[in-house]
Amino acid sequence: MSEKQLTKMTDAEFQELMETYIDRSSRRDDAISASTFLELLFDALLQRVQNVVQLEGQVIDGKLVLAPPEEAPVQVQGNRILLGDWQIVVTLRDGGLQLA
């Protein structure tokens, strides 16, 4: 099997690749070696706290409207932040924001 990019393969090459992948991946989980698994696991846990997504928002007609971040692993819709399987809803207390 050549390693042309997915989008540059012929239909036949792509179908063969996907058929082989489905067959293999249905029989077993990904073949991450134990050493790689542990390295990635501890790296992920150590680095997680360093992943920061900055969000900016403004109050429009008394409602918080967040601006979508550029290419971060979160989606923003109005006052809702979608993160993986989580939906975080940010609301303002009565009276909205008070300027200091």
Next chain:
Amino acid sequence: MQIILPKAFTAEYQDVLTRYLVDDRLLNPAEWRLLYQGIDILNTARIQTDAGAETFRQAYHHQIDAGFATPYLERLLALEDVETQSPALIAEFARRIAPHLQQAGLLRPDVPSSRLLYVYCIYWWQSFARGYAFEVQIVRDLQASGIEFYSHDVRDPVERRSVADLVVLNLMGDVKTSTYFLKLAASHGLPNDFYVTRIWTGRRHRPLVVFQKPAAWKKINGDTVEGELSDLLHLLPRPVKLQRGDVTLIAIDYAAWKQRVLQVQQEESE
């Protein structure tokens, strides 16, 4: 139909995604990191059609998860021997994805980048399907071992997303394939007390291992041996304390963990 890929999804990510599909055994740690990053970036890739726009993540939920998950889980739970029978079931559902996307107009030969949506859906579907096959195997094994536990109802779409898959000795736990476990750790950290997973050794033997937080292990039995990450396979089945920086986990062979849990449950009932 138009696929709009994030600028961050460079050719490097597509290359590693291709290598993963060809043979995941060939990936080195750096390439695994790239693969996970690439899949994360594709979450926000957009599909623009006459009907509107949605992200790959949204399309996966609408097109695949919403229609496939519950029927798959019903069939999975009806299997007598999940370990030997689930691969055929997983493949059967995976083979439905391309025709489904084609029918929805989302996988088109004139839009080569629509293949990335298909690959994204297959990647997540296989993770989902294998993950629940593994979970059902473990739940059945715990039942057969006489361990008292609570497990969430995977048939219920809401309960399926519960924080923990299992509660044992008032400890919250998850059963995760290695792929899902890493994804969870990267996205959410490890919120639960313990995680049952399977490690790939490169040989036919694929040991089941329980990773626990130190406080959870203390409740079962505080004894450990200290080990480097590279020593784990040599030190199992003993409980091994693995530490890097501020992160500490206790790893133990699954069968040995079950024995300790049974012992504690028996002591508590006396």
